[in-house]
Amino acid sequence: MTSGVDGADGADVPAPDDPATLRTDVELPGVPGLGGLYARGVAASARLAALSRLGRASDRLPGVAYVVRGVRADPDRLTAYQHLLGEPASDALPAGYVHVLAFPVATALMVRDDFPLPLAGMVHLANRVQQHRAPVLGEPLDVRAHAQDLRRHRSGAQVDLVTEVRSGGDVVWRGVSTYLAKGVRLPAGRSGAETPDAGSGGGRRGGRPEFVPPVPTGQWSLGADAGRRYAAVSGDRNPIHLSRVTARAMGFPRAIAHGMLTASRALADVGRARGDAFAWTVEFAKPVLLPARVTVRVAPDLAGGGYAYTGWDGRCGALHLHGTVVPR
Amino acid sequence: MTALPSTTAQSGLPTDPPTPDGPRRAVVVGGNRIPFARAGGPYVRSSNQDMLTAALDGLVARFGLAGEQIGEVAAGAVLKHSKDFNLTREAVLGSALASGTPAYDVQMACATGMETVVGLANKIRLGQIDSAVAGGVDSTSDAPIAVSDPLRRALLDLSRAKSTQARLAALARVRPGHLAPAAPTTAEPRTGLSMGEHQALTTAAWGITREAQDELAAASHHRLAAAYERGFFDDLMTPYRGLTRDANLRTDTSVEKLATLKPVFGKGLDTPATMTAGNSTPLSDGASTVLLASDAWAAERGLPVLASVVDAQAAAVDFLHGREGLLMAGAYAVPRLLARNGLTLQDFDLYEIHEAFAATVLSNLAAWDDERFCTERLGLDKPLGTIDRSRLNVVGSSVAAGHPFAATGGRIVATLAKLLAEKGPGSRGLVSVCAAGGQGVAMILEAA
Numbered sequence: 001m002t003s004g005v006d007g008a009d010g011a012d013v014p015a016p017d018d019p020a021t022l023r024t025d026v027e028l029p030g031v032p033g034l035g036g037l038y039a040r041g042v043a044a045s046a047r048l049a050a051l052s053r054l055g056r057a058s059d060r061l062p063g064v065a066y067v068v069r070g071v072r073a074d075p076d077r078l079t080a081y082q083h084l085l086g087e088p089a090s091d092a093l094p095a096g097y098v099h100v101l102a103f104p105v106a107t108a109l110m111v112r113d114d115f116p117l118p119l120a121g122m123v124h125l126a127n128r129v130q131q132h133r134a135p136v137l138g139e140p141l142d143v144r145a146h147a148q149d150l151r152r153h154r155s156g157a158q159v160d161l162v163t164e165v166r167s168g169g170d171v172v173w174r175g176v177s178t179y180l181a182k183g184v185r186l187p188a189g190r191s192g193a194e195t196p197d198a199g200s201g202g203g204r205r206g207g208r209p210e211f212v213p214p215v216p217t218g219q220w221s222l223g224a225d226a227g228r229r230y231a232a233v234s235g236d237r238n239p240i241h242l243s244r245v246t247a248r249a250m251g252f253p254r255a256i257a258h259g260m261l262t263a264s265r266a267l268a269d270v271g272r273a274r275g276d277a278f279a280w281t282v283e284f285a286k287p288v289l290l291p292a293r294v295t296v297r298v299a300p301d302l303a304g305g306g307y308a309y310t311g312w313d314g315r316c317g318a319l320h321l322h323g324t325v326v327p328r
Numbered sequence: 329m330t331a332l333p334s335t336t337a338q339s340g341l342p343t344d345p346p347t348p349d350g351p352r353r354a355v356v357v358g359g360n361r362i363p364f365a366r367a368g369g370p371y372v373r374s375s376n377q378d379m380l381t382a383a384l385d386g387l388v389a390r391f392g393l394a395g396e397q398i399g400e401v402a403a404g405a406v407l408k409h410s411k412d413f414n415l416t417r418e419a420v421l422g423s424a425l426a427s428g429t430p431a432y433d434v435q436m437a438c439a440t441g442m443e444t445v446v447g448l449a450n451k452i453r454l455g456q457i458d459s460a461v462a463g464g465v466d467s468t469s470d471a472p473i474a475v476s477d478p479l480r481r482a483l484l485d486l487s488r489a490k491s492t493q494a495r496l497a498a499l500a501r502v503r504p505g506h507l508a509p510a511a512p513t514t515a516e517p518r519t520g521l522s523m524g525e526h527q528a529l530t531t532a533a534w535g536i537t538r539e540a541q542d543e544l545a546a547a548s549h550h551r552l553a554a555a556y557e558r559g560f561f562d563d564l565m566t567p568y569r570g571l572t573r574d575a576n577l578r579t580d581t582s583v584e585k586l587a588t589l590k591p592v593f594g595k596g597l598d599t600p601a602t603m604t605a606g607n608s609t610p611l612s613d614g615a616s617t618v619l620l621a622s623d624a625w626a627a628e629r630g631l632p633v634l635a636s637v638v639d640a641q642a643a644a645v646d647f648l649h650g651r652e653g654l655l656m657a658g659a660y661a662v663p664r665l666l667a668r669n670g671l672t673l674q675d676f677d678l679y680e681i682h683e684a685f686a687a688t689v690l691s692n693l694a695a696w697d698d699e700r701f702c703t704e705r706l707g708l709d710k711p712l713g714t715i716d717r718s719r720l721n722v723v724g725s726s727v728a729a730g731h732p733f734a735a736t737g738g739r740i741v742a743t744l745a746k747l748l749a750e751k752g753p754g755s756r757g758l759v760s761v762c763a764a765g766g767q768g769v770a771m772i773l774e775a776a
Contacts, residue, residue, distance in 0.1 A: 086518070215529065215597070217650045218519035269518070271648065295596065299650040307649070314596045 023146055027067045031101070031143070032108045034235050041111040041119030048118040058116040059186050061159065065146035066105050071165075073101060073137050081233040085261075086268040092134035095280055096264030098141075098165055098173045099129065100234040106145040106161040106177065116150065117157060117181035121250060124259040125158060126178040129280040132328075133172050135165065142166040150186070157184040211285075211319040213295070213312050220265055220294040220311070222257055227290055230261040257288035262321050266309040269298040273307065275327040282323035286313070294320055301326075354449035355633045355776050357626050359742020360387035361616035362568035364730035366576050367468040370569040371613040376405045376412060379568070380419040380465040383615035383735075386566030387461060388424045391619055391631055397426040399457025402444040403617070404434040405465050406733035406764075407512050409472040416463075438684065439642070439763035440464045441616060441737020442771060448620050449637035458625040462741070464734030465615035471512050479506040516764065518648055523655070523684065523764065528594025528603055530653030531687040534694045538602035541686040542586040545607040545727045548683060552724025553579040560723055564742055576610050576730040607686035612730030616738030618745075623776075634745035635757070638772040641665040647766040652705075655688045657768030658760035659695045663706050665770045671756075673712040676719070678747055678757040680740045683725040688762060722747065737761055741773070748775035 073093055081097050082089040093101070110119050135141055145163045152158075158180045165173040223229075227241030239246035240256055247255040263282035267274070274280075288294055294311045301308035306326030312319050362383050365371040371379060380403055388394055403416040412418070417431040436443040441464035448460035475483070479502055486498040514523045521529075531541075555561060556573055565572075591601030593608070619631075626633050643661035645652035658681065666673060673696060681689045695701045696712040703709070723743060726736055744757045752775060759771040 213598075215532075215650065216521070217648065218516075219521050219525075221520055269648070273649075297650065298648070 023063055023065045025067045025144065026064045027069065028105070028108065029068075031068050031071055031104050034104050034107060035237060037104060037107045037111050038119070038238060041107070044111055044113065044115070045118030045120035048116070058114070059150060060114075060116060061147045061150050062109060062112050062114045064109075064112075065144050066109050067142065067144045068105050069142045070140040071101055071143050072140055073097065073135075075137060077233060078137060084229055084233050085264050088272075091137040092276075093136065094264065094267065095129050095131045095134070095173065095278075096260060096267055098131075098135060099127075099163075099175055099260060099264075100236070101141070102143045102145065102163045102165055102173075102175065103234070103236065105143045106147075106163050109145055109147055109161065110179075115147070117159060117179070117184055121182065123180040123182065124177065124284055125180050126283045127260065127263060127281070128176045130174045131172070131276075131278055131280065132170070133276050135167060135172050139167055141172075152186050153180050156180050156182040157186045211312065211317065213314075213317050214297045214310060216295045216297050216314070217299055218269065218296045219314070220262070220292075220296060222261075222288065222290055222292045222294060224255070224291040226257055226261065226292075227255045230258045234258065234260070236260075252287070252289070254289045257290055257292065259284045259287075259321065262288060262294065262311055263323060266296065266298055266311065266321070266323065267325060269296065269309065270307045270325045273327070274325050277328040278306070279326045279328060280323070281325075282321055284321050285319040288320050351453035352455065353623055353636045353776075354452035354620055355623060355626060355636045356741060356745035356773065357619040357621050357631045357633060358387070358391060359564050359616065359618045359738060359745070360384075360390055361565055361735065361739055361742070362386070362614055363565060363571040364574045364576065364612045364614035364732055364735070364739075365469075365569075365571055366730065367611035367613060369469070369575050369613065370571050371467065372469040374467065374569065374613065375470050376408065376465045376467050376615075377415060377418055377422070379467065379613065379615035380405075380415065380463060380617075381422045382566065382568050383463060383465070383617045384419055384423045384425070384461065387617045387619055389566075390563065392629070393619075394424040395426055396429075398429045398461055399459045400448060400451065401425070401429055401431040401461040401463070402434050402448050403431075403461075403463035403465060404436075404440040404444065404734045405467075406435065406437055406440060407466055407468065407471045408433075408435070415465075435734075436769070437764035437767060438682070438731070438733045438736060439761050439767055439769040440734035441739070442640070442741070442759070442761045442769040443642075443737070445618060445620065445637065445737060445741050446640040446642075446769065446771065449640075452620055452622050453637075458622045460620040461617050462620060463615065463617035463738050464732075464736070466732035466734045467613045468611040468732075469613050473512075474510040476506045476508060476510070478503070482506070514764070516647075516654065521654075522593070524593035524603060524608060526647065526654035527685045527687055527691075528597060528601070530656060530691045531602060531685075532594060532597055532599040533653065534691045536602065536687045536690045536694065538587070538591075538600070538604075538607075539583070540690055541602055541607040542583050542604075544683070544686040544689060545586055546581055546583045548686070548721060548724045548726075548728040549578050549581045550724075551722060552577055552728040555723035560746070564746060574614075574729045576612065577724075577728050581606070603685060603687055607727060609684060609726045609731035612732045614730065614732035614735045616732075616735040616742065618738045618742045632749075633776040634749040635773040635775050637741075638756075638774050639665060639669055640769060640771040641668070642767065642769045644768070645766045652766070653691060654764070654766055655684055655762040655768075656691065656695065657766055658682075658762050658770055659692045659701075659768075660706065661768045661770035662696070662758065662760055663702075663708060663712060665758075665772060666712075669772060671772075673715060673758075675756065676715075676758045677751055677755040678722060678744060679715055679720045680725065680744050680757065680759045681720065682731075682736055682740065682761040683721065683727040684731065684762055686727055689721070689725075692760065737769075741771070744773055748773055751775060
């Protein structure tokens with residue numbers, strides 16, 4: 001067990017104001033199974049909900065980072081992922097697949113007893129990935145995940161889960177996932193305050209300009225089983241994605257598409273123009289209720305230098321997601 | 329072991345090898361197609377192989393080629409069953425051609441027929457073969473349908489099952505959801521948009537009006553009808569399954585009638601939807617063939633020579649990220665072809681631009697007359713300019729005739745070759761055919 005100080009999180013991230021920027025690395029023997037984590041998460045969520053009702057919600061994040069060493073991609077699962085997302089089936093891991101590999105490590109952190117927000121019902125608001133080079137099949141990867149920047153959101157509390165993937169000591173991939181726990185009240189005066197429209201992808205409802213759909217370049221047809229199919233290649237079997245019945249139990253009228261399914265599909269649509277090193281961002285708006293046809297525009301972003309992508313409901317014009325892929 | 333017939337041994341040798349000045353000519357002797365049917369029409373039970381064989385046999389009969397060994401036959405289909413891995417060779421074996429005729433399949437979406445002509449004409453010009461049949465066929469009625477993986481696995485287990493119990497067990501695994509078939513669509517694999525939706529984006533970008541599209545569509549029908557009336561297709565077509573004319577042809581259509589149709593593509597855009605079933609090509613079934621040869625091969629047999637295949641050029645565009653329209657590759661192929669041959673867009677007596685949609689033709693024409701497009705995208709000094717519309721698709725095109733994808737190239741090449749022969753020596757024609765995947769093939773023919 002080692003202790004580590006988090007490195008700079010990049011210019012686009014506000015300086016962490018958590019009480020513990022010094023975190024202890026806790027090494028896990030392997031990547032935990034998401035199924036068990038969700039079961040624990042639901043149980044922990046009930047406990048947290050009770051505490052929240054009692055006004056005893058914690059405002060402190062765990063002072064640990066989880067580390068798993070020697071993570072390797074499975075060839076068959078990689079192929080299935082690449083086929084589903086429309087990525088070339090090369091030995092280079094798509095950036096979305098690296099997220100899939102590392103995601104359980106961050107999730108394990110969120111089901112710890114001392115994690116202050118309930119996993120159940122958590123909403124993925126935004127995701128940012130910096131890829132320095134694409135890891136390849138067979139390459140042993142070290143995954144380190146920690147939580148930071150617990151802050152208020154207009155409809156709850158949000159937190160960033162930071163996952164670093166290293167190879168031979170060098171960071172090759174770094175992802176920041178921003179989640180919202182609706183209805184959770186952090187103590188008043190909590191620093192970080194509300195960041196509804198911060199670049200880190202806070203809530204985007206307040207003050208957001210009216211979305212005007214651009215000229216489309218394509219359309220994604222996502223079947224009723226899109227959530228189950230992505231769950232099969234990603235291992236993310238969150239019940240909100242699997243079926244109408246399980247989604248209803250979580251407050252959604254129908255199963256919703258994984259946010260990372262849509263963001264990864266957009267990344268695949270950008271294609272090889274993204275290069276090997278790039279920044280990939282996404283902000284999620286209205287969830288995609290399955291089955292769905294998502295109208296998309298994936299096109300060069302003349303202002304940003306890379307590609308910008310937008311996905312929306314072609315019938316009602318509601319925004320589902322937007323983001324950028326900028327080669328470095 | 330019996331000796332091979334002497335014709336087999338002889339026919340592999342070019343009778344008029346390329347001259348030191350360059351390759352010899354490849355000429356179009358003639359063509360034959362079956363009338364194009366609408367999907368679900370009289371060819372509903374006909375397979376690609378059936379239709380290609382019928383078109384091929386009609387060609388063989390017309391030019392007295394029964395028992396002849398042709399240099400090569402190349403054809404293809406866009407919607408192709410996996411069992412048709414040797415579609416063209418199987419059609420040859422089922423035809424009256426000598427079984428020693430080699431054959432191969434080509435697939436370049438809607439430009440398949442064009443590409444078979446290009447490849448075979450080049451082989452003739454190089455002296456590798458003396459004669460060839462180019463062609464294409466497609467059936468949207470008899471299209472391959474893929475089954476779901478669980479159903480496919482169950483069916484494979486069923487075929488391997490030795491006992492009734494095992495067969496029942498395999499069948500019992502099939503769930504209703506597994507029965508949903510995966511039929512081929514005209515959607516682009518990478519964008520998920522149908523060809524019509526892609527063209528609708530281009531139509532909007534070029535501001536092509538509903539009226540202009542309906543005018544072009546009406547002209548296509550009227551010109552095709554007039555060509556039938558004067559017997560133009562009598563030596564280009566063999567009746568099949570009761571059809572003697574293209575089933576989609578509406579002799580009595582008019583701009584007024586076409587104006588009553590509801591738009592079907594581009595309805596989700598913020599510009600008015602203009603593309604209807606009337607100014608788009610219908611899903612069709614049909615086959616076409618073209619007989620190509622060296623001058624000497626045709627002369628030896630006393631066969632006519634309609635036109636020579638002068639040159640051809642393919643192009644492709646990036647339609648994935650809004651940079652260019654899916655069906656605009658012809659607009660890029662044509663200027664390259666013109667430059668190589670020292671010609672301008674106006675140096676042609678006839679033009680054949682495949683009417684995937686009426687708007688496709690109009691978008692191409694608009695682009696060639698647009699200064700910004702021609703300078704920025706084509707890298708030219710000035711616009712290519714306009715063409716004399718009375719020389720364009722003079723006997724109608726795909727909107728009226730229908731468009732069995734791979735068969736369209738053969739239809740156009742044989743039609744244009746005959747039109748040029750009618751016009752007289754030296755007359756020149758330009759072909760442009762767009763294709764899925766952002767591709768296109770252009771070709772120059774010249775009356776022989």
